[in-house]
Amino acid sequence: MNLSDIKALDHIDPLRRCRDKFQLPKGTIYLDGNSLGALPKTVISRVNDVVELQWGQSLISSWNTHDWISLPSRVGTKIGRLIGAQDNTVICADSTSVNIFKLLSAAVRLAPNRRIILSDTGNFPNDLYIIQGVINFLDDKYELKLVAPEEIENSLTEDVAVAVLTEVDYRTGRRHNMAGLTSKAKSSDIKIIWDLCHSAGAFPVDLAECGVEFAVGCCYKYLNGGPGAPAFLYVTSELQDLIQPPLSGWMGHRAPFGFDLDYSPATGILRNLCGTPGVIAMSSLDAALDIWDDIDLQDVREKSQLMINLFAQLVAELCPNMGLSQITSFPEEQRGSQISFSHTHGYAIIQALIDRGVVGDFRDPDILRFGMTPLYISFDEVRQAVEIFADVLNKQIWDQPKFHRREAVT
Amino acid sequence: MNLSDIKALDHIDPLRRCRDKFQLPKGTIYLDGNSLGALPKTVISRVNDVVELQWGQSLISSWNTHDWISLPSRVGTKIGRLIGAQDNTVICADSTSVNIFKLLSAAVRLAPNRRIILSDTGNFPNDLYIIQGVINFLDDKYELKLVAPEEIENSLTEDVAVAVLTEVDYRTGRRHNMAGLTSKAKSSDIKIIWDLCHSAGAFPVDLAECGVEFAVGCCYKYLNGGPGAPAFLYVTSELQDLIQPPLSGWMGHRAPFGFDLDYSPATGILRNLCGTPGVIAMSSLDAALDIWDDIDLQDVREKSQLMINLFAQLVAELCPNMGLSQITSFPEEQRGSQISFSHTHGYAIIQALIDRGVVGDFRDPDILRFGMTPLYISFDEVRQAVEIFADVLNKQIWDQPKFHRREAVT
Numbered sequence: 001m002n003l004s005d006i007k008a009l010d011h012i013d014p015l016r017r018c019r020d021k022f023q024l025p026k027g028t029i030y031l032d033g034n035s036l037g038a039l040p041k042t043v044i045s046r047v048n049d050v051v052e053l054q055w056g057q058s059l060i061s062s063w064n065t066h067d068w069i070s071l072p073s074r075v076g077t078k079i080g081r082l083i084g085a086q087d088n089t090v091i092c093a094d095s096t097s098v099n100i101f102k103l104l105s106a107a108v109r110l111a112p113n114r115r116i117i118l119s120d121t122g123n124f125p126n127d128l129y130i131i132q133g134v135i136n137f138l139d140d141k142y143e144l145k146l147v148a149p150e151e152i153e154n155s156l157t158e159d160v161a162v163a164v165l166t167e168v169d170y171r172t173g174r175r176h177n178m179a180g181l182t183s184k185a186k187s188s189d190i191k192i193i194w195d196l197c198h199s200a201g202a203f204p205v206d207l208a209e210c211g212v213e214f215a216v217g218c219c220y221k222y223l224n225g226g227p228g229a230p231a232f233l234y235v236t237s238e239l240q241d242l243i244q245p246p247l248s249g250w251m252g253h254r255a256p257f258g259f260d261l262d263y264s265p266a267t268g269i270l271r272n273l274c275g276t277p278g279v280i281a282m283s284s285l286d287a288a289l290d291i292w293d294d295i296d297l298q299d300v301r302e303k304s305q306l307m308i309n310l311f312a313q314l315v316a317e318l319c320p321n322m323g324l325s326q327i328t329s330f331p332e333e334q335r336g337s338q339i340s341f342s343h344t345h346g347y348a349i350i351q352a353l354i355d356r357g358v359v360g361d362f363r364d365p366d367i368l369r370f371g372m373t374p375l376y377i378s379f380d381e382v383r384q385a386v387e388i389f390a391d392v393l394n395k396q397i398w399d400q401p402k403f404h405r406r407e408a409v410t
Numbered sequence: 411m412n413l414s415d416i417k418a419l420d421h422i423d424p425l426r427r428c429r430d431k432f433q434l435p436k437g438t439i440y441l442d443g444n445s446l447g448a449l450p451k452t453v454i455s456r457v458n459d460v461v462e463l464q465w466g467q468s469l470i471s472s473w474n475t476h477d478w479i480s481l482p483s484r485v486g487t488k489i490g491r492l493i494g495a496q497d498n499t500v501i502c503a504d505s506t507s508v509n510i511f512k513l514l515s516a517a518v519r520l521a522p523n524r525r526i527i528l529s530d531t532g533n534f535p536n537d538l539y540i541i542q543g544v545i546n547f548l549d550d551k552y553e554l555k556l557v558a559p560e561e562i563e564n565s566l567t568e569d570v571a572v573a574v575l576t577e578v579d580y581r582t583g584r585r586h587n588m589a590g591l592t593s594k595a596k597s598s599d600i601k602i603i604w605d606l607c608h609s610a611g612a613f614p615v616d617l618a619e620c621g622v623e624f625a626v627g628c629c630y631k632y633l634n635g636g637p638g639a640p641a642f643l644y645v646t647s648e649l650q651d652l653i654q655p656p657l658s659g660w661m662g663h664r665a666p667f668g669f670d671l672d673y674s675p676a677t678g679i680l681r682n683l684c685g686t687p688g689v690i691a692m693s694s695l696d697a698a699l700d701i702w703d704d705i706d707l708q709d710v711r712e713k714s715q716l717m718i719n720l721f722a723q724l725v726a727e728l729c730p731n732m733g734l735s736q737i738t739s740f741p742e743e744q745r746g747s748q749i750s751f752s753h754t755h756g757y758a759i760i761q762a763l764i765d766r767g768v769v770g771d772f773r774d775p776d777i778l779r780f781g782m783t784p785l786y787i788s789f790d791e792v793r794q795a796v797e798i799f800a801d802v803l804n805k806q807i808w809d810q811p812k813f814h815r816r817e818a819v820t
Binding site for chain 1: 546
């Protein structure tokens with residue numbers, strides 16, 4: 001693909017008007033929106049309004065007058081529309097970690113005679129840590145079975161109580177077959193908790209169509225909610241009243257302001273709330289989600305795959321024989337919205353790229369990761385990024401002491 | 411006390427300069443800072459900076475360049491100084507509810523042969539709900555013993571594993587004897603988790619001096635961190651490496667970015683972290699805490715008690731025989747920073763007061779609650795508030811349909 005082809009892609013891109021909705025730094029090509037999404041302009045005024053007017057002027061009355069109290073469900077509903085969830089099946093609350101804990105603790109109760117919690121070695125380690133925490137807390141009544149991502153399908157056997165799977169592998173970009181695995185799991189009465197951290201806002205997800213029962217995800221990557229934005233949690237309607245999350249806080253109570261001494265869970269999805277919602281952060285996310293009102297996620301998906309293909313093609317052309325291995329080389333339907341490579345000097349290369357204004361990220365031990373965020377990145381930026389990448393490799397710019405790791409991760 | 415005495419109190423008040431640090435609405439006397447603290451002016455610019463510059467311009471690199479990653483411990487250290495905690499014993503994280511869950515789940519492990527979790531009927535119901543959630547999750551291996559607040563001391567018997575106590579009762583303002591109960595509990599090897607929601611920032615707390623082992627608290631009341639601000643969690647140094655919170659997320663891992671598949675807890679207080687910190691909200695709190703740099707909490711305590719006394723005296727003078735009972739009538743050392751009354755028409759009276767610009771709050775079934783926040787409330791405002799209170803009662807202004815409850819709490 002030549003320069004004029006690339007310019008043409010940008011010209012016909014149905015998403016090109018979206019970039020103006022973001023405030024991006026000049027001189028940076030930001031390929032790390034899969035770590036932290038960029039700032040939607042609308043967030044700036046919204047956060048200011050929440051702080052200065054809602055908090056500062058209306059104070060406590062804002063729980064009613066500005067409807068803070070329903071933020072978790074209002075924001076949840078907006079997220080739900082991006083992941084194919086029905087209304088009243090998604091709430092915004094806590095962190096992804098806490099939400100996995102809630103759902104896993106509740107889900108294991110649904111299969112009292114099974115002892116295996118299944119996951120894969122490509123899962124984000126944090127999810128495995130939470131599984132280990134639940135197992136430890138329950139006196140090792142359960143056992144974590146960890147297999148390679150490709151082995152998940154064959155490991156959905158009838159001794160498995162719950163599987164915790166992240167749809168897109170944070171390192172490789174490999175994407176699980178959510179529909180197929182969910183269907184297979186259901187035929188053996190296995191509950192799957194899907195982690196959508198690298199899915200929500202990256203491509204169309206259809207939880208209802210896939211028959212997904214439990215899901216969680218983060219809102220600071222492709223949903224652009226802000227650093228450490230509150231996360232989301234989904235439970236299909238059929239199971240909502242059958243589970244009891246152990247984090248039984250007052251916001252999940254049937255009558256939070258009735259101040260009964262006994263806990264009595266709300267019906268439906270709301271019982272998965274726990275403490276007081278973080279209003280400022282959740283409002284930032286709420287504003288960020290408005291960006292999606294006139295976006296077709298199918299356009300996002302198509303553009304991200306074109307960007308990955310363009311990146312891969314340009315790397316093949318411009319960076320041959322430089323010790324670079326493309327990790328994300330799966331068929332399109334098996335990949336998310338990133339492209340990853342491995343290289344012995346991955347850490348230093350990423351630092352040199354950042355120094356030149358191309359922001360990707362490094363993941364131990366040797367992975368270079370580039371996220372594609374079609375709302376605010378152009379095809380021509382992909383081209384420029386790879387040209388700089390090639391320059392850094394060709395001239396061994398990375399081989400300067402300032403780009404090397406100063407200390408080992410301890 | 412006459413008007414000139416009251417003016418004199420304001421004149422000599424060492425805290426009177428603090429009010430300028432807050433942005434308060436005109437025409438409001440805000441006696442609900444024990445629900446949601448007022449907005450410190452410094453928060454406005456800090457939040458704007460975090461959103462527009464740190465997030466918007468520096469993006470992912472802010473985790474290092476703006477040291478987002480250490481916010482939980484930096485903010486924790488600032489809070490620690492207000493509650494008499496040593497450095498490295500407090501972190502800022504999650505909600506109070508989630509933090510109680512973490513500590514209770516960990517603390518019950520320290521007394522494997524005891525089965526009682528003790529609390530009192532004056533505790534904030536949310537804390538009881540969390541206890542019930544932990545008990546339920548652990549298959550009813552434990553039992554909640556609930557006694558009247560006055561009976562806690564005699565209930566610290568050797569069958570108690572853990573007591574969960576809120577220092578100041580949210581309804582009555584009654585304050586537990588933290589030093590005495592902690593000492594008595596220790597002599598029987600009982601762990602107490604102190605909830606400091608109505609203590610931190612309200613008066614001097616000295617966790618180290620009292621020998622407190624576990625504590626949590628919220629930051630959106632007297633600490634003015636913002637609506638739903640992240641909470642704090644304290645563990646004494648001696649116990650930090652002996653507990654393992656079940657919410658074992660990556661931020662509490664020994665090496666969060668090492669991406670080991672196995673969880674290995676950080677040493678010290680950091681293992682109580684779980685998911686990614688909410689940077690915007692925690693930065694708001696961080697800025698709000700700077701207000702305390704030149705404040706003596708003893709001054710805050712003295713002023714709050716004078717305000718409570720003034721409020722009580724004026725009510726006695728101006729509102730006799732109106733069906734009002736003063737609930738907060740404990741000796742000074744046994745009360746927090748609020749004064750509460752009961753009245754059959756409590757709900758309507760509070761609505762009528764709010765309508766007249768005096769913001770207190772109502773708590774079921776019949777409690778009128780007024781919080782004293784010496785940093786931004788003057789003695790003369792207390793006088794004005796009680797005069798309006800008296801007017802509302804004398805003229806039965808509350809007895810208008812618009813002030814009545816439209817529906818029962820369900």
